Amino acid sequence: MMLRFTKMHGLGNDFMVIDLITQRARLTPELIQRWADRRFGIGFDQLLTVEPPRGPEMDFRYRIYNADGGEVENCGNGARCFARFVVDQQLTRKREIRVETAAGPLTLTLADDGRVRVDMGQPRFEPERIPLKATQVATAYEFELNGQPITLDALSMGNPHAVIDVENVDTAPVATMGPAIEAHPRFPHRVNVGFLEVTDRHRARLRVFERGVGETLACGTGACAAVVSGIRRGLLDTPVDITLPGGALTIEWAGEHNGAPAAVIMTGPAERVFEGRIEL
Numbered sequence: 203m204m205l206r207f208t209k210m211h212g213l214g215n216d217f218m219v220i221d222l223i224t225q226r227a228r229l230t231p232e233l234i235q236r237w238a239d240r241r242f243g244i245g246f247d248q249l250l251t252v253e254p255p256r257g258p259e260m261d262f263r264y265r266i267y268n269a270d271g272g273e274v275e276n277c278g279n280g281a282r283c284f285a286r287f288v289v290d291q292q293l294t295r296k297r298e299i300r301v302e303t304a305a306g307p308l309t310l311t312l313a314d315d316g317r318v319r320v321d322m323g324q325p326r327f328e329p330e331r332i333p334l335k336a337t338q339v340a341t342a343y344e345f346e347l348n349g350q351p352i353t354l355d356a357l358s359m360g361n362p363h364a365v366i367d368v369e370n371v372d373t374a375p376v377a378t379m380g381p382a383i384e385a386h387p388r389f390p391h392r393v394n395v396g397f398l399e400v401t402d403r404h405r406a407r408l409r410v411f412e413r414g415v416g417e418t419l420a421c422g423t424g425a426c427a428a429v430v431s432g433i434r435r436g437l438l439d440t441p442v443d444i445t446l447p448g449g450a451l452t453i454e455w456a457g458e459h460n461g462a463p464a465a466v467i468m469t470g471p472a473e474r475v476f477e478g479r480i481e482l
């Protein structure tokens with residue numbers, strides 16, 4: 203049996219997108235890993251599926267699988283591609299689309315300039331909601347890494363993120379510190395690791411070592427987490443143009459009011475590369 207898919211990317215963070223509304227497929231971690239391989243398979247950072255909603259208030263269910271085959275809670279670049287996909291495939295005529303994810307609802311809006319605006323929901327700071335082993339909420343957590351002390355921030359965008367300040371992202375120790383923090387035992391579900399360079403009050407640069415993938419050209423939830431962290435710590439002001447190796451996103455966050463964090467708004471591109479079919 204042949205399975206239709208579309209190859210897409212958001213700033214070079216690339217996806218295999220599968221319509222499981224008009225098709226059926228049982229996706230196992232082994233199959234996803236094989237398809238994710240950039241030589242023996244299709245090659246992608248994440249696999250995204252488009253599924254029927256489980257409740258009347260949603261238009262679709264949006265599921266995300268990392269290249270290592272693990273299902274995860276959220277993917278920001280993927281959300282923009284999801285919106286482009288369901289419109290291009292004529293699965294909806296809406297331009298404001300409500301989707302359910304494992305972390306909660308997202309609202310995807312296609313803008314006239316071709317970019318996609320995503321209400322990414324509220325960030326969460328309580329250690330137990332990241333999750334992170336810590337005794338209380340902070341904006342600076344002290345870690346020991348290979349015998350050396352380091353300080354990082356941590357929060358959830360539905361998926362877990364650590365944020366480390368660096369002078370220059372180009373020389374940041376992404377390849378060594380990234381995997382060491384991703385697998386640190388204080389992050390029981392592992393973690394995405396962002397290296398943040400603040401340029402000025404409204405601009406920043408970021409590289410991300412993604413959980414279950416490695417360094418990617420862009421990470422939407424990582425950009426949201428880094429900007430929220432920068433605003434909370436008084437380093438940034440909303441809106442922020444954040445530049446990753448694959449390109450730039452605009453992130454807006456109005457902060458916390460009466461202890462309730464505002465939703466994070468991310469705006470950026472979504473590109474289709476090719477349509478394909480693969481033997482199931």
Ligand SMILES: N[C@H](CCC[C@H](N)C(=O)O)C(=O)O
Binds near residue numbers: 274279394423424
């Ligand atoms: N690696 C992430 C999922 C994909 C996030 C990223 N591709 C994005 O655009 O947000 C995790 O394990 O939580």
